[in-house]
Amino acid sequence: MNIKELAEQLEPYIVERRREYHQYPETSFNEVETTKRLKRDLEEMGLEPELFQGVTGMTATICGGKPGKTIALRSDIDALLVKEETGLPFASENGSMHACGHDNHMAMLLGAAKILLQVKDELKGNVKLIFQPAEEVAMGAKAAIERGAMDNVDAVAGLHVWGGLEEGKINFQPGNRMAGCDTFQIHIKGFSAHGSEPQNGIDAIAAAANVIMGLQTYVSRRNTPLNPLVITMGTIQGGTRFNTIANKVEIEGTVRTFDRELQKRLPEELRQMAKNAAAVLGATAELDYQYMTPPVLNLDKKLNTIAGNAAVKLFGEAVYKDMEPVMGSEDFSFYGDKVPSIFGFLGTRNEKEGRAFSNHNEKYDMAEKCLKMGSAVMAQLAIDYLEEA
Numbered sequence: 001m002n003i004k005e006l007a008e009q010l011e012p013y014i015v016e017r018r019r020e021y022h023q024y025p026e027t028s029f030n031e032v033e034t035t036k037r038l039k040r041d042l043e044e045m046g047l048e049p050e051l052f053q054g055v056t057g058m059t060a061t062i063c064g065g066k067p068g069k070t071i072a073l074r075s076d077i078d079a080l081l082v083k084e085e086t087g088l089p090f091a092s093e094n095g096s097m098h099a100c101g102h103d104n105h106m107a108m109l110l111g112a113a114k115i116l117l118q119v120k121d122e123l124k125g126n127v128k129l130i131f132q133p134a135e136e137v138a139m140g141a142k143a144a145i146e147r148g149a150m151d152n153v154d155a156v157a158g159l160h161v162w163g164g165l166e167e168g169k170i171n172f173q174p175g176n177r178m179a180g181c182d183t184f185q186i187h188i189k190g191f192s193a194h195g196s197e198p199q200n201g202i203d204a205i206a207a208a209a210n211v212i213m214g215l216q217t218y219v220s221r222r223n224t225p226l227n228p229l230v231i232t233m234g235t236i237q238g239g240t241r242f243n244t245i246a247n248k249v250e251i252e253g254t255v256r257t258f259d260r261e262l263q264k265r266l267p268e269e270l271r272q273m274a275k276n277a278a279a280v281l282g283a284t285a286e287l288d289y290q291y292m293t294p295p296v297l298n299l300d301k302k303l304n305t306i307a308g309n310a311a312v313k314l315f316g317e318a319v320y321k322d323m324e325p326v327m328g329s330e331d332f333s334f335y336g337d338k339v340p341s342i343f344g345f346l347g348t349r350n351e352k353e354g355r356a357f358s359n360h361n362e363k364y365d366m367a368e369k370c371l372k373m374g375s376a377v378m379a380q381l382a383i384d385y386l387e388e389a
Contacts, residue, residue, distance in 0.1 A: 021106050
């Protein structure tokens with residue numbers, strides 16, 4: 001069976017599906033019409049979709065002709081609240097956009113499903129397709145898992161289109177791939193006074209500045225420089241008038257790291273640092289911390305080898321390109337908490353042809369000629385895993 005040739009034959013179908021999903025994006029947990037379209041597409045293949053109860057999305061299983069294990073292939077399906085500016089003839093006009101490329105993920109997984117159905121009698125096991133909602137809010141994978149998406153699954157794979165990687169290149173690099181993401185809020189309380197009499201108040205804004213600068217030193221002085229870590233304060237709100245000492249400030253921020261043990265320690269350590277930094281100026285600080293996603297890590301040696309070899313088998317050594325870890329996050333990591341996992345990237349960046357924008361940009365786009373590559377790689381990866389399992 002020549003998976004590359006099958007993908008080439010399916011290219012018109014894959015492109016057509018991509019364009020429809022691109023034109024009608026829906027945001028996280030609102031993917032109602034998207035779910036209906038996916039259900040229709042899967043049923044037209046002869047598959048029996050199992051809808052997630054109470055949320056959008058679904059699974060469908062391709063049963064191989066021979067006994068064996070089960071590998072899951074995952075696509076996210078949600079879009080962002082971004083007004084599209086690509087100028088594409090099939091651009092979205094509803095105020096939302098597949099600015100992270102999930103339209104491509106859906107189309108590539110549908111293409112992979114069609115390939116696998118053509119060779120299903122030779123499959124030594126099963127392939128479970130996961131069409132997951134709400135990746136952009138880091139809640140969809142958990143919802144899918146809670147509804148049985150990972151039941152009886154032995155391994156899972158995902159492939160993400162990526163504006164930071166050269167067009168047509170593929171990466172399944174071992175180790176750190178995408179950072180874990182947490183969020184926090186800091187509530188600082190002071191005491192109001194007239195701006196001309198600061199000695200009569202406790203300045204929450206000055207205390208907030210102290211807290212912000214203090215927390216930045218966690219990265220530079222309490223964390224080893226060999227361990228990637230980002231602590232970002234993204235919003236700060238405080239004060240009522242230009243001539244009034246502010247009595248409260250609210251700060252919101254995020255933490256990115258690949259270190260799970262550090263994720264566990266950070267809430268209490270940041271809480272104590274914020275409290276002490278505010279206390280220096282007589283203010284109080286309370287920190288609320290929310291865990292969102294663990295890091296995406298390619299740690300399974302067998303899957304790392306299978307995925308890399310699958311890409312090279314199809315497209316030659318030149319297709320594979322090293323890529324630095326990404327400090328952005330992905331809730332694919334929750335699947336990796338259940339079974340061995342592999343997460344890869346398909347490059348979309350081509351500055352000469354005007355595709356120089358990163359994911360989440362209002363002009364993000366990819367060359368449709370690369371879609372069949374994604375379908376082929378996912379299908380080949382699944383076949384090879386089942387063969388070697």
